[in-house]
Amino acid sequence: MKQRATITDVARRAGVSVASASRALNGLSASAATVERVRTAAGDLGYIPDATARALKMGRTLQLSFAVDDIGNPVYVEMMKAVQSVVTVPGYRLMISSTGDADDTIDLLRSLSKGYADGMILSPLRVTDRLVEEVRAAPVPVVVIGRLPEGSGVDTVMTDSARGVGIAVDHLVETGRRRIGFVNGPLDTTPGRARQHGFEATAERLGDRHGPAVAAADFTVAAGYDAARTLLAGHGAPGGTGPGPHALDAVVAANDLLAIGVMHAAHDAGVRVPDDLAVVGMDDTELARVFQPSLTSVSLGSGERGTRAAELLLARLADPQREATTVVVPPALHVRHSTRPPHGRDTP
Amino acid sequence: MKQRATITDVARRAGVSVASASRALNGLSASAATVERVRTAAGDLGYIPDATARALKMGRTLQLSFAVDDIGNPVYVEMMKAVQSVVTVPGYRLMISSTGDADDTIDLLRSLSKGYADGMILSPLRVTDRLVEEVRAAPVPVVVIGRLPEGSGVDTVMTDSARGVGIAVDHLVETGRRRIGFVNGPLDTTPGRARQHGFEATAERLGDRHGPAVAAADFTVAAGYDAARTLLAGHGAPGGTGPGPHALDAVVAANDLLAIGVMHAAHDAGVRVPDDLAVVGMDDTELARVFQPSLTSVSLGSGERGTRAAELLLARLADPQREATTVVVPPALHVRHSTRPPHGRDTP
DNA sequence: ATGAAAGCGCTAACAC
DNA sequence: GTGTTAGCGCTTTCAT
Numbered sequence: 001m002k003q004r005a006t007i008t009d010v011a012r013r014a015g016v017s018v019a020s021a022s023r024a025l026n027g028l029s030a031s032a033a034t035v036e037r038v039r040t041a042a043g044d045l046g047y048i049p050d051a052t053a054r055a056l057k058m059g060r061t062l063q064l065s066f067a068v069d070d071i072g073n074p075v076y077v078e079m080m081k082a083v084q085s086v087v088t089v090p091g092y093r094l095m096i097s098s099t100g101d102a103d104d105t106i107d108l109l110r111s112l113s114k115g116y117a118d119g120m121i122l123s124p125l126r127v128t129d130r131l132v133e134e135v136r137a138a139p140v141p142v143v144v145i146g147r148l149p150e151g152s153g154v155d156t157v158m159t160d161s162a163r164g165v166g167i168a169v170d171h172l173v174e175t176g177r178r179r180i181g182f183v184n185g186p187l188d189t190t191p192g193r194a195r196q197h198g199f200e201a202t203a204e205r206l207g208d209r210h211g212p213a214v215a216a217a218d219f220t221v222a223a224g225y226d227a228a229r230t231l232l233a234g235h236g237a238p239g240g241t242g243p244g245p246h247a248l249d250a251v252v253a254a255n256d257l258l259a260i261g262v263m264h265a266a267h268d269a270g271v272r273v274p275d276d277l278a279v280v281g282m283d284d285t286e287l288a289r290v291f292q293p294s295l296t297s298v299s300l301g302s303g304e305r306g307t308r309a310a311e312l313l314l315a316r317l318a319d320p321q322r323e324a325t326t327v328v329v330p331p332a333l334h335v336r337h338s339t340r341p342p343h344g345r346d347t348p
Numbered sequence: 349m350k351q352r353a354t355i356t357d358v359a360r361r362a363g364v365s366v367a368s369a370s371r372a373l374n375g376l377s378a379s380a381a382t383v384e385r386v387r388t389a390a391g392d393l394g395y396i397p398d399a400t401a402r403a404l405k406m407g408r409t410l411q412l413s414f415a416v417d418d419i420g421n422p423v424y425v426e427m428m429k430a431v432q433s434v435v436t437v438p439g440y441r442l443m444i445s446s447t448g449d450a451d452d453t454i455d456l457l458r459s460l461s462k463g464y465a466d467g468m469i470l471s472p473l474r475v476t477d478r479l480v481e482e483v484r485a486a487p488v489p490v491v492v493i494g495r496l497p498e499g500s501g502v503d504t505v506m507t508d509s510a511r512g513v514g515i516a517v518d519h520l521v522e523t524g525r526r527r528i529g530f531v532n533g534p535l536d537t538t539p540g541r542a543r544q545h546g547f548e549a550t551a552e553r554l555g556d557r558h559g560p561a562v563a564a565a566d567f568t569v570a571a572g573y574d575a576a577r578t579l580l581a582g583h584g585a586p587g588g589t590g591p592g593p594h595a596l597d598a599v600v601a602a603n604d605l606l607a608i609g610v611m612h613a614a615h616d617a618g619v620r621v622p623d624d625l626a627v628v629g630m631d632d633t634e635l636a637r638v639f640q641p642s643l644t645s646v647s648l649g650s651g652e653r654g655t656r657a658a659e660l661l662l663a664r665l666a667d668p669q670r671e672a673t674t675v676v677v678p679p680a681l682h683v684r685h686s687t688r689p690p691h692g693r694d695t696p
Numbered sequence: 697a698t699g700a701a702a703g704c705g706c707t708a709a710c711a712c
Numbered sequence: 713g714t715g716t717t718a719g720c721g722c723t724t725t726c727a728t
Binding site for chain 4: 354366398
């Protein structure tokens with residue numbers, strides 16, 4: 001807790017003006033001798049330039065903000081790590097906000113006017129018109145991870161989760177499943193809606209393989225468990241009585257957390273995974289790799305979305321005039337034990 | 349991306365001086381009329397005070413920093429959430445740093461001199477003398493979550509993980525286990541050492557129940573898997589041949605991630621959990637609740653440690669002279685399926 | 697109660 | 713190449 005030295009102290013000790021000290025420190029025009037003396041003076045004093053003063057003068061804070069609804073979700077943790085590692089390179093610090101609800105997000109966007117950050121990456125669960133408007137009106141660049149209305153003129157990174165659901169469904173058909181249900185998250189969220197469309201889009205090519213869909217209260221294990229119980233109870237899960245003609249033998253879940261909930265419900269109902277019921281999750285979190293049985297999951301490229309969003313933000317910061325860009329990160333299936341064909345072998 | 353209004357604009361529009369505007373806005377002495385006019389002027393202009401300028405003037409940024417070695421670990425995520433929710437109340441923003449190694453941490457501590465944060469919460473995996481010294485020398489208050497040398501004069505929140513290991517061991521004995529092994533993390537970490545002591549301290553009261561200990565390469569699932577294979581192979585795991593006199597029938601893991609690795613290794617070796625092998629983890633993360641079989645785990649109060657650390661920091665910020673405080677959060681056992689007695693029932 | 701002015705620490709014109 | 717000076721936006725004496 002010692003007192004900090006200012007550039008004035010350094011200048012005095014080096015016997016030069018503060019301007020020369022500043023120039024010497026920042027590698028601008030200065031004689032070798034001056035640079036040398038300022039350097040040593042700064043070293044002796046343990047001088048470290050004050051970020052706040054510099055920010056005030058330069059009009060940039062070297063801080064970026066990352067805002068998500070629930071930082072407890074592993075997906076966002078992964079994004080955050082990716083963002084962190086990208087923005088650290090050019091010297092930005094990262095601030096985290098877990099907003100929890102849409103109004104908080106808007107407040108947060110507004111508070112950017114305080115000028116504490118040079119830009120923001122936002123990954124909202126619910127995209128409203130008002131939100132889009134606020135993003136547009138933000139005093140600093142904002143990159144959105146998520147699906148925005150067409151032509152919003154906002155830098156965006158998105159994935160195609162609808163197609164992700166399609167990929168999951170196709171995988172289940174290919175591995176011989178006959179009736180496929182869907183456990184979604186809340187339908188009033190952007191990802192929930194997209195995934196719902198994705199599931200519905202498989203209806204015509206699946207015919208009677210297309211099973212019922214149910215929406216969980218939120219994207220959590222507990223909600224997935226509850227939703228799956230409904231689904232399994234209402235639509236004749238196999239198990240004790242053996243698979244009937246309309247029994248569900250596969251479930252796609254809208255994320256890994258829900259999928260784990262589904263597996264719990266199956267377990268409690270005496271339904272074996274993958275033998276009686278195949279389960280596929282989405283997001284490909286570490287949980288999917290680690291769970292037993294390991295969970296087949298559709299990666300939505302969380303880490304990559306974070307990386308790309310960070311790059312987009314950095315690019316816009318470098319050139320505010322550049323055209324708004326949309327990056328799409330494709331989904332990718334990772335097959336694991338939870339969807340092995342019935343009676344198949346079970347190796348890592 | 350509109351232009352921000354400054355207090356000068358507000359003052360002009362209200363027809364008062366900037367000083368009066370400032371006072372009116374901050375609720376200091378000002379006539380009702382002035383307050384009214386300044387308020388409306390500010391409202392019209394959408395004025396939001398600039399955080400940087402205020403920080404420079406006031407000498408405080410309203411920002412706090414939270415630094416951990418690996419933000420990917422669920423324990424730290426939980427701490428972060430807790431810290432976030434405490435510091436948000438008095439208006440602080442939170443910056444996150446994932447340091448990854450000890451030198452990074454020291455750099456980070458040094459860079460606090462830049463004055464971008466008013467304080468820091470630090471949870472290091474390895475506590476060296478140099479680190480303690482740097483914490484002491486830091487230009488702003490630092491609260492450490494972890495075990496520091498006696499009398500460091502630093503605000504600290506710690507848990508008693510050694511006792512946590514003892515609690516786990518006792519639970520295993522009480523539920524009838526005969527030989528208990530230990531899968532630790534790296535011994536050159538502070539938690540690793542503490543937990544090792546905790547396990548060794550059970551030796552005399554356990555007698556021949558006390559089994560071998562092994563240290564994993566780090567606190568991850570993969571490392572736990574590898575370590576457990578060694579342990580199970582070298583010390584006669586039960587299973588195919590039935591429990592011999594020296595066969596391990598229980599393992600304590602130094603955290604939940606390692607414990608999951610142990611369960612994987614057991615599964616691959618044909619060892620059933622909990623029937624053949626009881627497993628207890630530590631940290632009581634969501635993973636423990638969600639895994640199948642659910643994992644008995646010793647809570648080390650991650651969330652509470654975060655909360656207490658944040659409170660300590662806030663208290664020190666409010667009164668820099670207060671005496672250094674150490675808060676101890678006690679461990680608590682959460683019994684789940686992974687340690688049900690052999691042939692016991694298996695209900696939630 | 698209000699205004700003028702100083703100044704937080706730094707950088708960038710602008711002269712020399 | 714270097715020193716002098718202004719000023720980023722704000723709060724806070726100090727007069728009045």
